[in-house]
Amino acid sequence: MVSIEDYGAYETAWCPGCGNFSLLEGVKRALVMAGLEPRNVLFVSGIGQAAKAPHYLNANVFNGLHGRSFPVATGAKLANPGLAVIVESGDGCMYGEGGNHFLAAIRRNVDVTAIVHDNQIYGLTKGQASPTSEEGMKTKTQPGGVILERFDPVAVAVAMRAGFVARSFTGAVEHLAETIRLAVAHRGFALVDVLQPCVSFNRVNNFAWYKKRCRELPSGYDPSDWTLAMKTAAEWGDTIPIGVIYRNDRPPFESHVPALAKGPLVGREVDRSALAAEMNRIGGAHGSD
Amino acid sequence: MVSIEDYGAYETAWCPGCGNFSLLEGVKRALVMAGLEPRNVLFVSGIGQAAKAPHYLNANVFNGLHGRSFPVATGAKLANPGLAVIVESGDGCMYGEGGNHFLAAIRRNVDVTAIVHDNQIYGLTKGQASPTSEEGMKTKTQPGGVILERFDPVAVAVAMRAGFVARSFTGAVEHLAETIRLAVAHRGFALVDVLQPCVSFNRVNNFAWYKKRCRELPSGYDPSDWTLAMKTAAEWGDTIPIGVIYRNDRPPFESHVPALAKGPLVGREVDRSALAAEMNRIGGAHGSD
């Protein structure tokens, strides 16, 4: 039986009071609830304050480039579907630099879970607007206020009929842990956008701001109803719904790939006689084809 | 008065029977209807069969890299808002390689018109799946059929509340020309996704396939109703709605930029005394700041 201690406890490079601490806690609890052992978990992250998170627990870790965690996770999962692959990074990383991969990850539907530390700001680079920053928010680099419309990852993911779309909040650790657990259990792409106060740079969307607005979905909410989900996703104002907003049971990418029917790619032998046949086919040897 | 002859007539490198020819015709007609002279029009394109289109009419042309036409257009428009800037490229270019810029263009809402030749295939590179290819479509590189879910540019654009979102079809040149005219007239980002049969590589979505499905929006359709638009955008099956599916009147990016209040950036003088003040402010000279 795996326990929360198996996931360790480490010093972090985060600011005191940051929402990242609860997020880390929520992730660990979810993994324990899921009964996953560290050796079978792979965290893939990008660059940013959020992206440091996997360094603060015990697991396999590939901490790659800013914005590029989805493709790395995709490659790793396809090579070894036995790993539980979790992508964890910030809003800038996943929706800004990595925007195109976000779209592709939804469409490709590989069985990875994306946990986004959404603090609506670029933390590590000291407070520029991120894609999820509110219109009008003032920063050093946007002194006149953000002009671009806020990117709503939940709305876009629902519009694209992603397999699993959820929102949570670091101020609700139980909810967060449970949501992540569900996301990890989901077979296919799963998004958990986590509202996470940044005490150093985001003075607008602070803990109180989120706390006041976040409202769990009513019991009986049917996440399989796309129209309802789209309407729910559009709510972002005095109330912000948290929970599993949309889900469907599209089979994951892996289930369509013939080569994966026989198990992971890792550790396979080369079938030399099959290879000889391929060589002859390509080379047009008599009678083959 | 500008006439269609002003836009010239050129030999193309397209396949006989391709939908691109009607699309070119529709574009020219729209420009004439809009009363735009070639010298004031800038086409920005990427790479692909579609992206060659601007070479086949008279206008200013920046034919850039595969996938990168939005940022080039953004820069050019901000430098000289006096130009009517039209982005014209293929589905692979705009939604595949250029996916992240597509998201940003919607959010940034610079006054550019995007005309996408959506043939649901990569034409120039000989028939690989594009983001808009139908699930299950077989190609040389997807011999088992496309696994990824079809990217729906219209649905995503509506979900993101883009300023102007339309769909048209090369088999309806009048409709196409009028739709493009409206898009060009719209102040802010405007998308016209044009269904365009590729006779060489897309055997599924051919002229007849589109012809049978494309249905103009009913008169009285209210494109300012987001919920309705979202529902309409979701229709893709036995009928495919064409027309202006969604629009709003968010002011364009340019209207928020102080430097553009005084006109185009092009041709401005350097204000040397203002510069001296900035130097002293940065350098901390006595009494400035």
Next chain:
Amino acid sequence: MHSTNILIGGEAGQGLATVGELLSRALVRGGYFVVVTQSYESRIRGGHNTFAVRVGAEAIDAPAEEIDVVVALNDETVLLHLPELSSSGLVIADASFCDADERCVRVPFKDLAPKQYVNTAALGVVCAVLGVDRGIVSGVLEEAFGRKHPETMEENRRALESAFAWCAGRPESSRPLPPAASPSGTSRLMMNGNEAIALGAVSAGLRFAAFYPMTPSTTIPLALVGMAGRMGLVVEQAEDEIAAINMAIGASYAGAPSLVATSGGGFALMVEGVSLAAMTETPLVIVVAQRPAPATGLPTRTEQADLEFVLHAGHGEFPRAVFAPGGVEECFHIARKAFFLAERHQSPVFILTDQFLADSYRAVAPFDVASLEWVRPGADPAAVSAPYLRHALTESGVSPRLLPGASDHLVVTDSDEHTEDGHLTEDLGVRKVMVEKRLRKLAGIRAETIPPEYEGSDRPELLLVTWGSTRGAAREAAAALRGKGLDTASLHFSQIWPLAPEQFLGRLKNAGLVAAVEGNATGQLARLIRRETGFEISERVARYDGLPITPQYILRELSVEGA
């Protein structure tokens, strides 16, 4: 070197590549050697394309310029290529295309076959003219269409027959090839450079490839896709090149030997990923199929102008290997070597090819796949003590690489500078030793450098230096010059980096005159050699018009008497 050069010309969409491939296949099956040069435009229909097959009874290794037989699928082909026709050459064309020249074989195609079988008839005519065995041609045709389009096979057969019959009555238009040195029925295969790379990669254990389509690289993933199911590969079309390289890195990290293939502009987008592979010490094979640039350039033509770019691609300093196979067989062997090297030194390894070689079919002896070994990624977890340090400092710079999930050892790596255990660090002392650790790996890579291939006397008057696909042209030009009495040697680099000057510097110094023969405008290998050895190569043969370097081009550019 006796050879016959056949050029098939027409518009894109007319099926000339199919005619060319079938002709080549028939020739290879007949025991001949071929060198195919494909020249096409960046469009799907129209324009002017050619498919040239140079045929030799003995081994040949370069394209030729003079044409012996033109097969013209349209009138433009006649117009464009008559000037290149040898005096005893022939043009095979529809009667309506060609009348001005007595070298025309005016074929009444509409009498020989219905419109959609004219290409088959043309194939028949050219085979008959060359004296290719009819049985071989129809066998090849059968294999190509018999199974896929049985309904048309009868018509195809008939078209072929009427072509042979028509030719039988025109002995004056016969240009029989000399008998093949190897008998008909030989087991030689026909393959182009990209197919050979794909096969070599799979034989070396490739399990994962990601790509975004880009000419002239796309036929590598295409070949892989073609065998993915049967060989157990995952070959994924990515949303862009950045995704492609990052996917491959992820797959390799997890234990699947991985490859990406692209061309210049696509590779430009992968550059950050190259640096990531180096920092995380993830094995990765990157194929860059060169085409003329800058930017989109000439998408379907050939060039060798990305050597310096690939050699320095990526921010920061790290070891890499760069190969440039000189022919199709070498594509296979170098692809294999690339995978082993990448795994052994946990570094990015590059294969530089180009459109000419990528598309150039050749006759190759079958590879001995029955005895070839493959890469087995990762170390034995049992042999590793706890705590496991993914980036442990070692003398060679190479640390034991475990695979995630394979044991209780956790595999941690980071694109930030990291401690031995893979976690990010701000310790500047660690930084220093980690830089040194990574760079130490270069010595190991250098110890395996393929020596450049030298051919010629010990103190030649002229030495031609080449890399990559120009190997054959330079060797043939050197032989031609020797034939004319100029003592000429050739030095070919199949590996560009790391260079091992002790392998070749003496050769450079011993030559009277050294000329670098490169498919670029600035002499990139020559510059590199000077940087590494101080030796300045004074003469250059440069080509950058999108066409491959031929022996004749070299002779012309050197302006050697009577060439």
Next chain:
Amino acid sequence: MHSTNILIGGEAGQGLATVGELLSRALVRGGYFVVVTQSYESRIRGGHNTFAVRVGAEAIDAPAEEIDVVVALNDETVLLHLPELSSSGLVIADASFCDADERCVRVPFKDLAPKQYVNTAALGVVCAVLGVDRGIVSGVLEEAFGRKHPETMEENRRALESAFAWCAGRPESSRPLPPAASPSGTSRLMMNGNEAIALGAVSAGLRFAAFYPMTPSTTIPLALVGMAGRMGLVVEQAEDEIAAINMAIGASYAGAPSLVATSGGGFALMVEGVSLAAMTETPLVIVVAQRPAPATGLPTRTEQADLEFVLHAGHGEFPRAVFAPGGVEECFHIARKAFFLAERHQSPVFILTDQFLADSYRAVAPFDVASLEWVRPGADPAAVSAPYLRHALTESGVSPRLLPGASDHLVVTDSDEHTEDGHLTEDLGVRKVMVEKRLRKLAGIRAETIPPEYEGSDRPELLLVTWGSTRGAAREAAAALRGKGLDTASLHFSQIWPLAPEQFLGRLKNAGLVAAVEGNATGQLARLIRRETGFEISERVARYDGLPITPQYILRELSVEGA
């Protein structure tokens, strides 16, 4: 060279950079010269950061290692930096941090000021210790906080005063600076390298900049954003670096002089765009602020390891210029030159800086902005005949560039190979002349190459070769060696490409021993010089631990007797 080195240390978030900046500003206003070295971690709070101010009464140009005054905002600072303290040095710290060493000035901060004004008190103490005029310090403080936070000004003032008062009673802890050579009230400005680049760019006519945040480049767009409204600039944060460079190319094409600034990994993503700028012949200035790599590396530290990368970035062959300013004033002038060069030769121009220089405040004489010219993009449409050919073949390779919309002439350009009118072509003859046209521009660029700066005797025993930000350290090391009787000279490259060997080869040959001093592990400039001249630089001083090269580091690495 007499100087005093003050190091302020503490955690991120403690405000040490503010203390450092105010101290530096006060010193500059007092007529002193400063060289600031900032060292920080890639985090927002915690860790260990330092801000070192080296002060001289005469011009100084390099960081120093030995510390004369430590200002410790936490106890870790005392621990870490005591070993670097000179024997007559001082540690200014809270009484609770420091007791073991008699060099400690144990300040009872809690008696001097409330907690949130302790930094101001520390500023007061260090200024008092150094003998900085109290009026100047309080003026600087007033300017910094007076307008923005008037409510706290009184407390700030009081903290400063009690600090001065407390020090007045402790003459033994006084380390007065020698009088400044230039009188107080001098008009010298304080500025770092990135600010100087931003100002230089705007003075040269910059109208558009696009960026994606990346340390240590971000302060360039930040400086531009700060003046955008008043100077009429558009400065846009892009969705990624690919967008940034393509936006800048679009803006430049349309007529706005444009810049992008980034660091290694971000630049890696721009590489395809570089090639596009070259192919479309669009002027573009690209600033690459170097930091340790590969991959994410050490995001906030310094290095000079992207020279070869930047020099060869982009597929295909095309001309470019690469600059590497040696100091803050040069950042301004080189930024200006970059814009003029980019416009004149319609090519990408690079400025290579690094974290050290980017963040290094210096005292600089105000630039003569009242008389400086700026770039006026585009040719006169009236002087161009129809049909307008954007890429007309010319002897210099430069074609008249018109701006779209400025006249009836249509401006057409293409990332594909194109004809003179800018439309895409498959004509291989055109290809050839277009390659040559573009490459011809290099001669024009080379004619403007900044000669390397030489200092020393004609036949020195030792010659130190540097580029970029290491200029000052090498010059100071050379002077020190001369002081010790070793005839040492220095040769500094502010332009890396194109090199003009006639400007410097003689210097290299005339020196007894040549050492390349570079902030990288492989000696990139040395390799380039060998490639271009054949001259092999045999000695190397390399640094790659994330810290800037200091004069002391050079002396140590050269292991020169008694250094």
